[in-house]
Amino acid sequence: MSKEKVLPTDIAPSARFCVLENAQVIPMSPGSSPGKVNGGILHPNKPDFAGQFRGKTVFQNSQELDLATNDVFLAKCDVKSRKNNGKYLYLGPVFNNFGHFLAECTHRAWGYEYVTQGLGEPIKQVIVLPQTPAKFPWLRQFKFKLPSIFLQTLDYLGIPERKIKYLFSPSTYEKIVVPEQASFFRSQKSVGSAYLQFLNRCERRNNILGTRTQFEKVYVSRIHFKFRGAYAAESYIENYFASQGYQIFYPQDHSLLEQLEIYKSAKEIIFAEGGGLHILELLSELKAKIYVLGRRPMCDAVFTSILRPRVKSFKFFTQVTTLPSLFIPKKSNRAAHGSAISMLDPQSLVEFLTAQIGLDTSSFCLNDFIQIAKQDIELYRTHYQSLQTENQQVKLNAMASFDKQLKKLLVE
Numbered sequence: 001m002s003k004e005k006v007l008p009t010d011i012a013p014s015a016r017f018c019v020l021e022n023a024q025v026i027p028m029s030p031g032s033s034p035g036k037v038n039g040g041i042l043h044p045n046k047p048d049f050a051g052q053f054r055g056k057t058v059f060q061n062s063q064e065l066d067l068a069t070n071d072v073f074l075a076k077c078d079v080k081s082r083k084n085n086g087k088y089l090y091l092g093p094v095f096n097n098f099g100h101f102l103a104e105c106t107h108r109a110w111g112y113e114y115v116t117q118g119l120g121e122p123i124k125q126v127i128v129l130p131q132t133p134a135k136f137p138w139l140r141q142f143k144f145k146l147p148s149i150f151l152q153t154l155d156y157l158g159i160p161e162r163k164i165k166y167l168f169s170p171s172t173y174e175k176i177v178v179p180e181q182a183s184f185f186r187s188q189k190s191v192g193s194a195y196l197q198f199l200n201r202c203e204r205r206n207n208i209l210g211t212r213t214q215f216e217k218v219y220v221s222r223i224h225f226k227f228r229g230a231y232a233a234e235s236y237i238e239n240y241f242a243s244q245g246y247q248i249f250y251p252q253d254h255s256l257l258e259q260l261e262i263y264k265s266a267k268e269i270i271f272a273e274g275g276g277l278h279i280l281e282l283l284s285e286l287k288a289k290i291y292v293l294g295r296r297p298m299c300d301a302v303f304t305s306i307l308r309p310r311v312k313s314f315k316f317f318t319q320v321t322t323l324p325s326l327f328i329p330k331k332s333n334r335a336a337h338g339s340a341i342s343m344l345d346p347q348s349l350v351e352f353l354t355a356q357i358g359l360d361t362s363s364f365c366l367n368d369f370i371q372i373a374k375q376d377i378e379l380y381r382t383h384y385q386s387l388q389t390e391n392q393q394v395k396l397n398a399m400a401s402f403d404k405q406l407k408k409l410l411v412e
Contacts, residue, residue, distance in 0.1 A: 111179030
């Protein structure tokens with residue numbers, strides 16, 4: 001007589017989910033982006049949450065979500081496809097940028113643990129829709145593999161690499177589990193308690209214990225991304241924080257688990273606004289006080305919903321001017337805003353360091369900070385002026401806008 005399987009009693013679904021029969025899944029077409037996903041699930045009984053959603057832009061100040069899935073595109077893709085027997089799980093689109101991957105592509109992963117451990121049912125494969133290049137996308141499928149840090153993230157969330165199926169052609173699945181996103185990029189709503197409990201189980205399973213006492217005070221730097229989204233004079237800021245007893249931390253030099261363990265261990269973390277903040281979406285709670293030096297004046301609208309349920313104390317510095325970006329992606333008719341360089345207001349910064357963080361700023365030299373910032377801004381401009389672009393007029397327009405805004409900034 002076989003023993004009855006005993007299932008965990010503390011695993012609850014983090015959000016809604018459904019099981020669709022004979023659903024067709026369409027891969028993302030070339031040219032898809034986080035804001036326009038040409039791919040997804042086709043099924044007459046597909047629930048709304050099967051689509052890909054994200055919060056509206058911060059300028060709209062709305063709690064509503066935008067549907068990124070292009071349903072018009074999907075409706076034209078109903079073609080004959082090979083049927084796959086068994087039960088699968090839909091993870092959805094995966095974007096190439098790691099920050100967007102964390103913020104928009106990982107929040108259905110809870111479904112794998114819930115089905116396999118909470119319900120005790122097997123999942124044959126986890127269906128992933130990779131973002132493919134516009135040029136020669138068919139070549140990629142023969143050797144495609146997510147970067148190591150992406151795979152580390154999915155493994156941390158409980159999805160082993162051997163279960164991942166990269167989808168490049170339409171396929172039909174006998175049964176496919178579709179979990180709802182448990183968190184949304186730019187959403188003004190905090191995540192629910194069930195999702196935080198899932199993340200807590202991920203921490204325990206991966207031995208994230210918060211015991212690295214040598215990392216009590218940490219500054220998370222973006223200095224190595226000075227041409228792809230940074231603020232000017234970060235080298236000066238780094239040296240200042242080091243003099244105040246902070247460990248200068250470069251996330252890209254560490255494994256995912258090392259990053260999470262260090263953040264979990266710290267008592268105080270200062271972030272240069274960027275992807276490092278999105279890493280916190282993998283943790284349930286932190287004991288650290290969090291401070292964010294913004295690269296954009298409204299960065300608090302993006303990150304507050306991430307921090308509010310996880311930390312007791314967080315503050316943003318938002319007295320910052322973001323100059324127009326000069327990075328123009330291939331095949332694009334506009335510059336990528338996220339790759340701009342920013343200028344922190346010097347006097348307001350000193351006041352923030354003193355009044356909000358409680359630091360001694362007697363050694364902080366405003367003139368040195370301003371001179372290094374000017375040099376960094378000129379270096380950024382020179383770098384992009386020397387690069388060739390496919391659309392020269394877009395580049396000229398971006399340069400003109402940059403110079404106009406810079407002139408205004410220097411006058412102020």
